[in-house]
Amino acid sequence: MKTTKFYLLAAGLAALFASCSKSSEKTTIITPTVPASNPIAPGNISGFVKGTLTTGNTYTITADLTVKAGDTLASQQGVTVIVSNNAQINIQGVLLLVGTQTQPVSFNSSSNMPGSWGGFQCDSAQSVTIKWAHVDNTGGPDPSGSPRKTVFVAAPINVDIEDSWFTNGQDDLIRLQKGAHVTILRNTILCSGSTDGEAINLKSGVTGDVAYNVVYSQAGTGVKLETNALQPFPQTIVNVYNNTLVSNGWRRGQAEPGRGVSVGVNAIGNIYNNIIVDNYQGIEIFADADTTNTKYGYNLFYASQDTYTDTTQGASLSISIRGNFYPSDGVGKPQSTDLISNAVGNQDPKFKSFDGKVATPNGAVTSNDFHLLSGSPAIGKGNSQYNSDMGAYTSDGKGNKH
Amino acid sequence: MRISLSIIVTLFCGGLCFSQTGSIQGKVTNARSGEVLPGAFVMIAGSSNVNYKVSTDPSGLYIFPQLPLGDYSLTVEFVGYASVTRKIRLKDKEMLKVNIGMEEKSQELESVSVFGKISQEEDQGARQKEKRANNLVNVISARAMERSPDINAANVLQRMSGLTIDRNGGGDEAYAIIRGLDPRYNNTLINGIKIASPDEKSRYVPLSIVPSDLLGSIEVHKSLLPEMEGDAIGGTVNMVMKDAPEKKIIRVLGSIGYNKIFFDRKFDHFSTADIRQKSLIESYGPAYTATPGDFSRSNLDFKLTTPIPNGIVGITLGQRFLNNKLGVMVAENFQNQYYGSNSVFNQAAPDIHKNQPGLSDYANRQFSTQQLNNGIVLHLDYNFNSRNKIVFTNVFLYSYLAQSRIIVDTAIIGGNGGRTVPGTGPVTTDYTSVTSHQYVQNAKLEGKHILSEHFLFDWTGVFSYAAKRTPDQADLALNKKIDTVHTTSDINGPYRFVTTPNYFDVIDRIWQHNEDKDYDALANLTYKARFSRHAILEIKAGGLYRHKVRFNKQDTYNLLPSTSSSGIKQIFYNINSAQWTVYNSHGTYDYDKNNYRLFEDVTAEFGQIKISFPSLDIFGGVRQEHTSQGFTLNTFYPTGINGLTKDYSDLLPSAMIKYKLSDKTNLRASYFKSISRPNYYELVPAPIVSVSNATTTNGNPNLVHSVADNFDLRYEYFPREEEQLLAGVFYKSIQNPIEYAYISGTTYQPQNFGTATVYGLELAFTRYFGKIGVTGNYTYLNSSISSNKSYTDYSYNPPRPVPDTLQKRPMQGQTDHTLNVSLLYRDEKKAMYAQLAFQYIGRSLALVYPLYGYDYYQQPQSLLAFSAEKGLPNRHFTVFTKFNNLLNTASQNKINSLLVVSEITKFNFSVGIRYSN
Known part of the structure; x- marks a missing residue:
């Protein structure tokens, strides 16, 4: 019911804009005010809820x-949820969080510390929709000691995650597998993963689109595509385009560097129009990926400094960021359509503000703005099949x- | 041999005396069959206070040397035979030969008795048992075990007909596979009673913790009688502990040995001094928050050492007191062994370009193990009179294991990159230290009472306890990456390898503890009488009640590396400088699905009837077993399975015919129905990670028990003492067999698989040619079962998986050909024995692989072992030596031609000395 309302509203707004730009005729769509199904009284909630x-x-x-199979947990715009006692939300039915740009939904823990609540465990959910929601400080161990993903799905269902913020989580933020069909658009994922964890980790048979997302300072990889080495079919097939991926992959160390985007174990990626800055490694097409069907190009690579010196535990490891745009252990090669920086200042994407910090801890405070200034080389250089610009903005x- | 020793002593003494003497000697045989009777008592009484008692040697011979001249009365007694007395006059320097033929007492056959078992500790007794049993039995005697190269029950069993041993990596768990059927289809008994298992998963007892020196014999029953527990489809292994002797015995043995692997490399040793025996929550309660300092470092600090030699010490004391009414036997055996393995342990993954597996990981494993086994058997029997007897037996087994595992795993595909050129890839190094303590305690009190000439009542009460504690299994994982860097600008040109530092990835600490308690009560009533002029009737009825409880506990902590100010993971230098944080500071004690309690109640009633004609035994009966079992997880799961209970009853008929073609020959046919219950943990939906094959198993609450119809035909020929020829065929049809099915990733799940059929052929023989003997057995097995496999259809782009294609295959663990041949040398005069034992084990299905046409097969193995002993001139001491795995045989697993596992343990040897009074 609620969905219908929002779709109608969205359609109405779109129509409004469209009409505005075309003519002066004013149309107002009037939608009925449908009361919420099973409104939940404000206050403490736990146990079985719908x-x-x-x-x-x-x-x-x-x-x-x-949330039991067959039940729905929905959220209207402007709802604030505080999670205490390291609790987690288990979804076996339908999750439908729909905020708005002006009134987003917010989920955070009472302690406001990374890894202090369990996120959305939707292993066997029926559908998952998260729009315009803040999801902060997720992860940490579950009672069995296993690291928790923030949004975890292991079922062939539709997963829509749009326009949301994921900040200071731990381990994998969005981990979808077992044939989920995904639409991951326009999200911002910041400073997540302690010493491991990918921002968007898509495995075993996932299909769909990952576009217009910003991933900054993730412990592991920004967008990772793969299947299971022991179960390489069905394949993971995802379009990864127009994402801005900055300063990812440093916290796992040199032995397990993170990447802007990686395609491994029989996965197929279409990787275009991404802006990749200061990641440990840029785009990695592993030899075990489906290299025949994986396509890429029109990506911008930039390093804000020539090398990064990791001084962890007394060691002094000098890492060439530029040398790792297409790392040597992968089979990915620079494409003629790529914009590849050869020096500091060359092919600088010109973010509105970027402090140039390479490795920062999980949960660090950041105020970067990855909108592009005019004159950015990324503007107008994209693959127009996806967008004529590069990057998320x-x-x-x-x-x-x- | 004990017998001949005493005779020699007498001889020796006699030689010093210069009086006029003579000797009496002879052979004791069955008057009808001519079969020799070893162990018969021969007593001589005469004037001048002569009163001697000896028993016959393995050839049925006895001798009284250096007797004063005069008149004697010679009496021979043997269980089941009418005693014989002869009057003899001995003249000067005479060597009188008195052979005695004994008649079987018909009285014995038609009335009940509380005594009378021929000792199975000697080979002859073992053959007698095989010949006379109502069902199909193979028996190995203590004497045969002593002279074999084997030191524990697992080693011994693998030389028996139709048996192989299932050894998971490292060789520290060993279970019997009877007739090619997985250990789940067999049960293990001590003195005829089921014992609780210390294993955290299964219901069987690891045979490697039972020292063979405590055993009087091992019986393997391949067909079941209604009086036996019905949960054996392959068969029943009954370990019969040593029994109180008729006369005083003192036996002491000691041996030392070494394993060749530690000539070639060092032992990876870790200190156990700081290991917490209880988990933090067990010690401090559930509210405790673990801190980094709570976790010891010394058990992850591995040092290379040279182990001390392996050692075994054993002592057996036995005597009868109170006018022979009270029999006491105590046996203690202590073994301390160091062994190890070097193995290649690769992981297979489907090739993404064609329908065949390739390798996803290449791993080297080095295990170093210390195992300490201690067993004590106490046996007390008290004969009130010839009609009433009680027996108390207590068996206590303790086994301690300390194992270090070093695994270096390079990912070839997946694992964050995989391999580009040989020598590169992400490398995980895993150091694990584990110590475990296993306890088995089994106390049994039984009584036999003759109610009247024809009625025998017997009862048994048993308390059985088993536990395993694995405190602080610590696992440290490090990771690094090896890449190439081009040394010129040519991307196809020369390169060199670069290795990243080793990063500290994670430390896992697991405390695991399980405990089983079994309470058993059994009672039987037997009626035995002459039925007609030629027929004897025996009717037996009885029942059993068993209540079992078990709990399983686990508490796991994960330690993550502390990070630098920029949040980067720590480089690992050594365990003492590593810094960590406790990731889950409250442990998993309250949550872990491996924390559960379970129960199993079994009630059984049976009735059986046997009619014996001179040349035919007909036997039939039925057993009813009712099982009630279940488990409850310790934590409540709002949406999952929190427990279950199961109730089922089985009616198990059994019928046998033994046709006695002659005194030396039997022809047997048998049918019986039997069941197999799922292993305890197999019903619990919790994941269990196996180190030995790097897989995870997940329990299945929907499992049902297996039921089998079993048909056997066997021909038996016992030509001479200790010699035999057994030839048999069998067929089994098993409904709902339980096998491990692949679900996803590396996870397997026990499932029921329709109906399996098993058929086979068995052959066993022993033949002596003077001092040289040959003994051996051969088993051929064939089983079939169907399982779902998948393959990939590459005609599509992208290719499509095609699931659920049925593939016929053998049952898991089933071996096709098994051959044992031993060459025996014996010279009783010189007290010299030697045995060269060869074993061939054919290939068997180790694990089902998900791709159509591909499965893991354990490759054929040929093994050679040697043992020898020599009695020293004083006849009390014997020196012996044992050599195992002389061919350094590797244990290999392959998927078709793809080598997955190759494990080398190398040969080991020991030398020792045994004293016997």
């Missing part, structure tokens, strides 16, 4: 919360809205 978190209210999850307005 229904709708209603707009403007604050809820506290005090212990693990479970494009001049056509389709890009990231944060």
Whole structure:
């Protein structure tokens, strides 16, 4: 019911803009005010829950919360959820969080520390939709000692994650596998993963699009595509385009460097129009990927410094960022359509503000703005099949809205 | 041999005396069959206070040397035979030969008795048992074990007909495979009673923790009688502990040995001094928050050492007191062994370009193990009178294991990159130290009471306890990456290798503990009488009740490296400088699915009838077993399975015919129905990670028990003492066999697999040519089962997986050909024995691989062992030596031609000395 309302609203707005730009005729779409199904009273919630978190209210999850198969947990815009006691949300039914640009939904822990609540464990969910939501400080061990992913799906369902913020989580942020069909658009993922964890980790048979996302300072890889070495079919087939991937992959160390984008074990990626800056490694097409069907190009690579010196534990390891745009252990090769920096200042994407920090800890405070200044070489150099600009913030307005 | 020793002593003494003497000697045989009767008592009484008692040697011979001249009365007694007395007059320097033929007491056959078992500790007794048993039995005697190269029950069993031993990597767990059927289809008994298992997963007892010197014999029952527990489809292994002797015995043995592997490399030693025996939560309660300092470092600090020699010490004391009414036997055996393995342990993964597996990982493993086994058997029997007897037996086994595992694994595909050119790839180095303590305690009190001439009542009460504690299994993982760097600008040109530092990845600490308690009560009533002029009737009925409880506990902590100010993972230099944080500071004690309690109650009733004609035994009966079992997880899971209970009853008929073609020949046919219950943990939906084959198994609450119809035909020929020829065929049809099916990743799950059929052929023989003997057995097996496999259809782009294609295959663990041949040398006069034992084990299915046409097969193995002993001139001491794995045989696993596992343990040897009074 609620979905319908929002779709109608979205369609209405789109129509409004469209009409504005074309003529002066003014149309106002009037949608009925549909009451929320099973409104959930504000306050403490836990255990088996279904229904709708209603707009403007604050809820506290005090212990693990479970949505049974067949049930729905929905959230209207402007809901604030505080999670205490390291609880997690288990979804076996439908998760439908729909905030708006002006009134996003917010999930955070009471302690506000990275890894202090369990995120959305949707292993066997029926569908997952997260739009315009803040999801902060997730991860940490579950009671069995295993690291928790922030959004975890292991089922062939539709997963829509759009326009949301994921900040200071631990381990994998978005981990989808077993045939999920994914739409991951316009999200911002910041400073997540302690010493491991990918931002968007898509495995075993996932298909869909990952576009217009910003991933900054992830412990592992920005966008990782693979299947399981022991189960290489069905293949993971994902379009990864117009993402801005900055300063990722440093916290795992040299033995397991993170990448902007990686394609491994029989996965197929279409990797275009991404801006890749100061990652440990840029785009890695591993030899065990489906290298025949993986396509890439029109990506911008930049290093804000020639080398980064890692002084962890007394060692002094000098790492050439530029040398790792297409790392030597992969089979990916520079493409003629790529914009590849050969010196500091050359092919600088010209972010609105970027402090140039390479390795920062999980949960670090950051104020970078990866919008492009005019004159950025990324503008107009994209593969127009996806977008004529590169990066998450494009001049056509389709890009990231944060 | 004990017998001949005493005779020699007498001889020796007699030689010093110069009086007029003579000697009496002879052979004791069955008057009808001519079969010799070893162990018969021969007593001589005469004037001048002469009163001697000896028993016959393995050839049925006895001798009284250097007797004063005069009149004697010679009496021979033997269980089941009418005693014989002869009057003899001995003249000067005479060597009188008195052969005695004994008649079987018909009385013995038609009335009940509380006594009378021929000792199975000698080979002859073992053959007698095989010949006379109502069912199909193979027996190996203590004497045969002593002279074999084997030091524990597992080693011994693999030389028996139709048996192989399932050894998982490292060789520290060993279970019997009978007739090619997985250990799950067999049960293990001590003195006829099921014992609790110390294993955290299964219901069977690791045979490698049972020292063979404690055993009187091992019986392998391949067909079941209604009076036996019905949960054996392959068969029952009954370890019969040493029994109180008729006369005083003192036996002491000691040996030392070494394993060649530690001539070639060092032992990876870790200190156990700082290991916490209890987990933090067990010690401080559930609210405790673990800190980095709570976790010891010394058990992850590996040092190269040279182990001390392996040692075994054993002592057996036995005597009868109170006018022979009270029999006491105590046996203690202590073994301390160091062994190890070097192996290649690769992991297979489907090739993404064609339907065949390739390697995803290449791993080298080096295991170093110390195993200490201690066993104590106490046996007390008290004969109130000839009609009432009680027996108490206590068996206590303790086994300690300290193992270090060093695994270096290079990912070839996956694992963050995989391999580009040979020599490169992400490398994980895993150091594990594990110590475990296993305890088995089994106390049994039984009584036999003759109610009247024809009625025997017997009862048994057993308390059995088993536990395993694995405190602080510590696992340190490091990772590094080896890459190439081009030395020129030519990207196809020369390159050199670069290795990153080794990073500290994670440390896991696991405390595991399980405990089993079994309470058993059994009672039987036997009626035995002459039924007609030629027929004897025996009817037996009885019941069993068993209550079992088990708990399983696990508490796991993960330690993550502390990070630098820029958040980067730590480089690992050594364990003492490594810094960590406790990732899950409250452990997993309250949550882990491996924390569960379970119960199993079995109630059984049976009735059986046997009619014996002179040349035919007909036997039939039925057993009813009711099982009630279940488990409860310690933590409540809002949406998952929290426990289950199961109830099932099985009616198990059994029928046998033994046709006695002659005194030396039997022809047997048998049918019986039997069951196999799932292993305890197999019902619990928790993941268990196996180190030995790097897989995870996940329990399946939907498993049902297996039921089998078993058919056997066997021909038996016992030509002469200790000699035999057994030839048999069998067929089994097993409904709902349980096998491990692949689910995903490296995870397997036990599942039921329709109906399996098994058929086979067995042959066993022993033949002596003077001092040289040959003994051997051969088994051929064939089983078939169907399982779902998948393949990939490459005609599509991208290729499509095609699941659920049925593939016929053998059952897991089933071997096709097994051959044992031993060459025996014996010279009783010189007290010299030697045995060269050869074993061939054919290939067997180790693990099912998900791709159609591909499975893991354990490759054929040929093994050679040697043992020898020599009695010293004083006849009390014997020196012996044992050599195992003389060919340094590797254990290999392949998927078709792809080598996955190759494990080398190398040969070991020992020398020792045995004293016997």
